[in-house]
Amino acid sequence: MTLDEQLEQLAAMEYPHRVDVRDAVMQQVESLPIRHLHTAAPSRPLWQRMSAAVAAVATLLLGVGIAMPYLRSYDDEGIAGTMAQLGDYSSWNTVEDIATDPYDYFYDQDI
Amino acid sequence: MEDRQIVEAVLKGDTRRYADIVERYQQHVANLTYKLCGNRLDVEEVTQQVFVELYMALPRFRFDSKLSSFIYRITVNTVCKMMNKAKRFISADAMENLPEQRSEDLNAQQRIIRDEQLQQLRTAIGHLNDEQRTALVLYTFEDFSYQQIADVMQCSLSKVESLIFRAKKNLAKEVKQ
Numbered sequence: 001m002t003l004d005e006q007l008e009q010l011a012a013m014e015y016p017h018r019v020d021v022r023d024a025v026m027q028q029v030e031s032l033p034i035r036h037l038h039t040a041a042p043s044r045p046l047w048q049r050m051s052a053a054v055a056a057v058a059t060l061l062l063g064v065g066i067a068m069p070y071l072r073s074y075d076d077e078g079i080a081g082t083m084a085q086l087g088d089y090s091s092w093n094t095v096e097d098i099a100t101d102p103y104d105y106f107y108d109q110d111i
Numbered sequence: 112m113e114d115r116q117i118v119e120a121v122l123k124g125d126t127r128r129y130a131d132i133v134e135r136y137q138q139h140v141a142n143l144t145y146k147l148c149g150n151r152l153d154v155e156e157v158t159q160q161v162f163v164e165l166y167m168a169l170p171r172f173r174f175d176s177k178l179s180s181f182i183y184r185i186t187v188n189t190v191c192k193m194m195n196k197a198k199r200f201i202s203a204d205a206m207e208n209l210p211e212q213r214s215e216d217l218n219a220q221q222r223i224i225r226d227e228q229l230q231q232l233r234t235a236i237g238h239l240n241d242e243q244r245t246a247l248v249l250y251t252f253e254d255f256s257y258q259q260i261a262d263v264m265q266c267s268l269s270k271v272e273s274l275i276f277r278a279k280k281n282l283a284k285e286v287k288q
Contacts, residue, residue, distance in 0.1 A: 001225070003283050006232050009225070011252045015138070015145035015154055022133045025162040030126060032166070 114178040118169060133162050136179065140186050146252050147190045147236065161189045180263040183253055187245045194237050228286070235285040243278035250275050 001009070112131065120128040137158055144157045164185050172181055236244060245264060249255040250271075255263070260271045 001228055003232075003279060003286065006228055006286075007251045010146055010229055010232060011254075013142075013146055015141045017141075017154075019137050019141040019155060019158055021137055021155060021159040021162065022130050024159050025133050025166075026127075026130050028159075028163050029129060029166045 115174055118172065118174075118178065121166075122169060129166060132165070132178070136182055137162070139179075140182065143183065143186050143248070143252060144190055147187070147233065147248065148194060153193065157186075157190055157193055160193065161186050164189055176262045180255075180259065183249060184245065184263055187248050188241070191237070191241060191244065231286050232282065235282045238285060239278050239281055243274050243281065246271055246274035247278040247282075 112128075114132070114135075117128050117131050121132075140161050141154050141158045144154045144161070148154065148157065161182070165182060168181075168185060172178070236247070239247065242264070246260055249260045249263060250257075257268050257271045257275075261268050264271065
């Protein structure tokens with residue numbers, strides 16, 4: 001039998017017994033609280049809810065990451081203090097000094 | 112009374128009207144369940160569960176498709192859930208319960224082979240993913256058109272075609288093994 005023939009055979013099958021689940025169903029549903037019938041909010045599948053949660057957390061982290069540099073305080077004292085630690089940069093060698101003899105320049109410097 | 116009127120009455124609080132929906136569709140649900148799982152005990156249990164799930168899902172039904180389509184979709188999903196839970200697709204009882212139709216002129220040997228092939232096919236249908244299985248079942252067992260299936264599954268026509276094509280391909284691969 002080909003697959004299509006098998007599917008046709010299966011499709012032609014009817015359940016050979018008469019089914020009556022009405023009473024059993026009504027017994028179950030009548031015990032359910034009636035207010036659920038007025039709940040309009042559809043429930044989303046679990047994977048959708050989890051994806052939404054992951055996306056929300058990722059967005060939050062990205063936002064914090066972008067905002068962080070702007071949240072740090074760059075006051076003048078801080079910048080001045082940093083420059084002071086570097087020393088008086090006016091005495092730093094110029095580019096011309098380095099260019100004349102790079103080997104000597106780097107070899108002689110107290111680094 | 113039309114399906115829509117019954118559903119509206121139920122949603123307004125007249126829950127006794129729900130029995131009309133059960134009566135109208137229970138045999139149909141049982142037939143579809145039987146095609147999918149083939150076991151008598153499962154069929155009646157699943158049929159009952161389908162109508163309980165339908166009752167819970169009624170507030171979500173928007174009448175953008177027929178109630179019968181909505182019921183078929185719940186049936187297919189419920190069968191899959193219960194089959195996954197039971198981790199079986201067909202039980203030993205099924206061999207006794209397969210109907211005799213079309214087998215009067217087959218000898219016993221041929222009938223056994225045919226029954227085995229159909230059991231294998233049922234198992235293979237159970238292994239399809241939900242989308243492929245829903246599309247294939249609605250197309251093959253319920254004679255839905257591609258457009259009707261697209262409406263039920265809320266997807267495009269081309270997706271329905273692709274799902275049915277891939278479902279048949281996967282079935283052919285599995286039953287040949």
